[in-house]
Amino acid sequence: MKKKLLALLLAAVMVLSLAACGGKTDTPPADSNAPAQNEPANSGDSTDQPAAGQFGYDRATGTEVYGPYWDEWSDMTDEELYELAKAENNPINIYATSSKMLKTEEGFEELYPGLDLVVSDLDSDEVLSKAEIENSTNNITADVLQTKDVNGDVFFEYYSKGIIEPFYPRDICSHIEEENLKFSFPLYASQAFWYYNTEAFPDGQPITSWWQIIEKNPDGSQKYRIFAKEIGQETAYLSLFASFITNADEMAQSYKDIYGTDLEYTYDPAGFAFEVPENNAGVEYLWRFTQAKMTFIGDGDELVLAVHNSTKDDPALCLASAGKIENRDESGYNIAWCTNLTPYTALLNTESMFVVKGCDSPAGARLFIRYVTGGADGQSGGFKPFTKTGNWPLRDDVDNDKNPVSLHDLGARANDLDAIYSIFPDVQDMWTYWRDQAK
Known part of the structure; x- marks a missing residue:
């Protein structure tokens, strides 16, 4: 704002x-x-x-x-x-x-x-x-x-x-x-995708929802190792998280569809100079995601290499640009896109x-x-x-x-800049503040 x-x-x-x-105008003769x-x-x-x-x-x-x-x-x-x-x-x-x-x-x-x-x-x-x-x-x-x-x-x-x-x-x-x-x-x-290892998961992508990316095992450990660029410095990624906040109802429904129960809200809105919306599924996702263990790598080729080197017993996911799929053919990487995630795969950049x-x-x-x-x-x-x-x-x-994959088969959607613009600075602040609290 x-x-x-x-x-x-x-x-x-x-x-x-x-x-x-006065001003110069670009009008035809x-x-x-x-x-x-x-x-x-x-x-x-x-x-x-x-x-x-x-x-x-x-x-x-x-x-x-x-x-x-x-x-x-x-x-x-x-x-x-x-x-x-x-x-x-x-x-x-x-x-x-x-x-x-x-x-x-x-x-x-x-x-x-x-x-x-x-x-x-x-x-x-x-x-x-x-x-x-x-x-x-x-x-x-x-x-x-x-x-x-x-x-x-x-x-x-x-x-x-x-x-x-x-x-x-x-x-x-x-x-x-x-x-x-x-x-x-x-x-x-263009857009970014979550990549998975096709050898570790020969039956297809292991996730169908954004919530499963941060899922935990019964013992409380993180199910997937997460690799990405430094999200706090990536405007496109922060905009995607902002869109989850503006589409909170869809995020809440996605959680219920996966787990069969209503989402429990655990984030603390205190510590910010702006008003954080209450019981917002997008904010809850941002909070949980910031607390996940993740490795930041600046090079996209190295991100997909980390997924290629992962195993079924130690699975990994990475968020990288769509073009990095070329490493599958050029370098023989066992990688593929995760498409049609709920509530949507990504925003079209x-x-x-x-x-x-x-x-x-x-x-x-x-x-x-x-x-x-x-x-x-x-x-x-x-x-x-x-x-x-x-x-x-x-x-x-x-x-x-x-x-x-064709554009209409990705599960991505157009970017609603109108909704994102007004909350983007707040999302950036929330990411930084909560990420600093991650253990």
């Missing part, structure tokens, strides 16, 4: 500064044939709809505006954007968190002669911080950002500060489920494409976003560098046959 209040204050300051000095409409979905009556570029947060009313968000760019074709991009006569600068984005340069420039694509491979923090500095100094270089938002920071803060603005191409969005368009326009989704507000190549930026997400028919070739194991395209007309 503190972060949301800060975002509101920053948004107010930005409004005043823009009113004083007046003679464009594109329809001039601003229709953010689920945003209330049309009279209350914000101006273009206020997606994410409506400064006038203090309300959130969700996607898909239709504006004057949404119905432009590749050909129309190409003509506008050539007229801009500027390089199209991409700040990306994936080195695979570098592989899109040649194909894009070959398909669209005369356009110059420049890709910068950066860390996720760099992508956002550089864009923020450029915005604050009015020295904007980036046109497109590629990054993920797992706890709502990008949606609630970067839109409200006027650093980025949305682009939802209507024809491509028709191939994407609306729940995956609420907070951004997605490139692909969505890599998304954002247009930088006030950029020099607004048409070129949108043309590239269309290209890298497959174009009008999914066949542009722009998505090809991202078809690796552990990445799932969200378009229903684009496949990635490198994945052993």
Whole structure:
């Protein structure tokens, strides 16, 4: 909540500064044939709809505006954007968190002669911080950002500060489920899985619920050795625990389905400067998980190796990115994903494409976003560098046959950033405080 209040204050300051000095707007030329409409979905009556570029947060009313968000760019074709991009006569600068984005340069420039694509491979923090500095100094270089938002920071803060603005191409969005368009326009989704040893458990995964991960033997010892990255430093993992708190009823039902009895609440809410909800199954799970014995390893390959080296008599589970399943074929590891856990396996971590507000190549930026997400028919070739194991395209007309399980068979769900954003700092504090109490 503190972060949301800060975002509101920053948004107010930005409004005043823009009113004083004016602002550069990324709107097509007046003679464009594109329809001039601003229709953010689920945003209330049309009279209350914000101006273009206020997606994410409506400064006038203090309300959130969700996607898909239709504006004057949404119905432009590749050909129309190409003509506008050539007229801009500027390089199209991409700040990306994936080195695979570098592989899109040649194909894009070959398909669209005369356009110059420049890709910068950066860390996720760099992508956002550089864009923020450029915005604050009015020295904007980036046109497109590629990054993920797992706890709502990008949606609630970067839109409200006027650093980025949305682009939802209507024809491509028709191939994407609306729940995956609420907070951004997605490139692909990834997730982390719990891995188990297939030799130790030849009949299949030994767990079907998150509660079984921290299960104990009759003598009180921990049933599984647990390996993971340092969860307190992993925003995506903490967001997942936050989602269990916001979906507490599902967590409680999952416990009852496994053990046949109602969940007993044992956590102590004392010691925090904020109010901890009472009898919340997600909070109870967070408390019990923090008290489990676990080994933190920073390298994903070493995490799955620990599971490969485990035995039936000393079983282990690890939480690692989906792509580490490649060690099964490349290194002969006895590993597999645990799928369809209750109440859900994971949250989809969505890599998304954002247009930088006030950029020099607004048409070129949108043309590239269309290209890298497959174009009008999914066949542009722009998505090809991202078809690796552990990445799932969200378009229903684009496949990635490198994945052993389809997206709809994983048991994962879309990330509800709205619910997670407000409690994320509290979850982080609870994890740290309770983990320090672990014996």
